[in-house]
Amino acid sequence: MIKGLDHFVLHTTSIEKTAKFYKDILGLEIIEFAKGRYCIKIGNQKINLHEKNTIAVPKAKEFKVGVMDICFISDTPLDVIKEKLESNSIKIIEYDVPRTGSLYPLRSLYFYDFDGNLIEISNEVK
Helix, strand or coil: CCCCCCEEEEECCCHHHHHHHHHHHCCCEEEEEECCEEEEEECCEEEEEECCCCCCCCCCCCCCCCCCEEEEECCCCHHHHHHHHHHCCCCCCEEEEEEECCCCEEEEEEEECCCCCEEEEEEECC
């Protein structure tokens, strides 16, 4: 019945700060896909950004920030990613830990975005 993932929604206290963080720190593309509606574009998927008063309907029953855990796959070596994060005053929670990915084993690092969401960036181990 389910074929894939198109998008999910990230609740944020500030779309502007979120867009800056994910664009400037992680190098992701931010697009305005409708008037006043923004998303983080990743390949064929996107993460829509909602502030508490975002006009989108329907939406989740409860607005909460800092409750998401997400894993991004990167070809950039973890030590390079760690350096970039630390040079931007982002504290690494865990570094170079083995994990199980959807296709391959992973080596991962973890940190929080400014809303307190747990971000994992992983290298696939093929």
